[in-house]
Amino acid sequence: MFTPSRLLIAATAVALLAGCASQNPYDNQPPSSNKTAKYGGLGALAGAAAGALINHDNRGKGALIGAAVAGAAGAGYGYYADKQEAELRQSMQGTGVEVQRQGDQIKLIMPGNITFATDSAEIVSNFYAPLNNLGTSFKQFNQNSIEIVGFTDSTGSRQHNMDLSQRRAQSVANYLTAQGVDGTRLSTRGAGPDQPIASNATADGRAQNRRVEVNLRPLPAQPPQQ
Missing domain, CATH: 3.30.1330.60 (OmpA-like domain)
Structure with missing residues (x-):
């Protein structure tokens, strides 16, 4: 059950790490460098922690859901550009x-x-x-x-x-x-x-x-x- 205290703790956990996860993954990086995985991973960790707190009865399920959502958000445009770059190189x-x-x-x-x-x-x-x-x-x-x-x-x-x-x-x-x-x-x-x-x-x-x-x-x- 989502109690107010669990929701508050979860929201705080995501907010604290969201700043790190939402940084531009490519600021001042050479063309060969890729930080999408790094920042997406940090976001995923934040999401996993929050998800486990929200779903107290099934911490594993909650962690997986939180990791997936926050990880994708943390990767942001960098992940999108990675996919487009790969497609363009192939075509x-x-x-x-x-x-x-x-x-x-x-x-x-x-x-x-x-x-x-x-x-x-x-x-x-x-x-x-x-x-x-x-x-x-x-x-x-x-x-x-x-x-x-x-x-x-x-x-x-x-x-x-x-x-x-x-x-x-x-x-x-x-x-x-x-x-x-x-x-x-x-x-x-x-x-x-x-x-x-x-x-x-x-x-x-x-x-x-x-x-x-x-x-x-x-x-x-x-x-x-x-």
């Missing part, structure tokens, strides 16, 4: 698209040799398959925003490159919305020759700089309904 295998994890953010880097022809914003045919896979993933995992950024090398005028990179980013966004991805989650930006990842002094370096990046981040928190 992008062999496509030339690189998947990176940077804290709570997932970044997809699409090199110029699979995306657009030189000085064009028309999607090339071998780019359709990766984009179709992305569209499927973005519809399945719909709890993050999608920023699409176009880049160019330094050849040509800066204004031309800024315009071209914006048109390329918009082409990717248009294709994804045509595949059923919610357009309200999408934003586009043209970075032109800014933020090169290789030297523009060589042909290989310029090819690396001609790219499209897709950044996935948690959706901003919604204000409570009045």
Whole structure:
């Protein structure tokens, strides 16, 4: 039976450890680090203790229920991003698209040799398959925003490159919305020759700089309904 004293003790136990469990699991961590299990585990311990207190007649059952609920809550967005990252890595295998994890953010880097022809914003045919896979993933995992950024090398005028990179980013966004991805989650930006990842002094370096990046981040928190 749930007596007031048991409920109070259980609530206190969860509240004390919830602060630890609800910390961002990826603050200031390198891409290879994963704290989801750590914080989810702390939350699970809190939940187990609370569950055992609530269900005095069957402490084992109460502990299991409490651990499951609090553990999932403690893992939070980190657990969600782990699942999405794994799915993206699998679906992008062999496509030339690189998947990176940077804290709570997932970044997809699409090199110029699979995306657009030189000085064009028309999607090339071998780019359709990766984009179709992305569209499927973005519809399945719909709890993050999608920023699409176009880049160019330094050849040509800066204004031309800024315009071209914006048109390329918009082409990717248009294709994804045509595949059923919610357009309200999408934003586009043209970075032109800014933020090169290789030297523009060589042909290989310029090819690396001609790219499209897709950044996935948690959706901003919604204000409570009045």
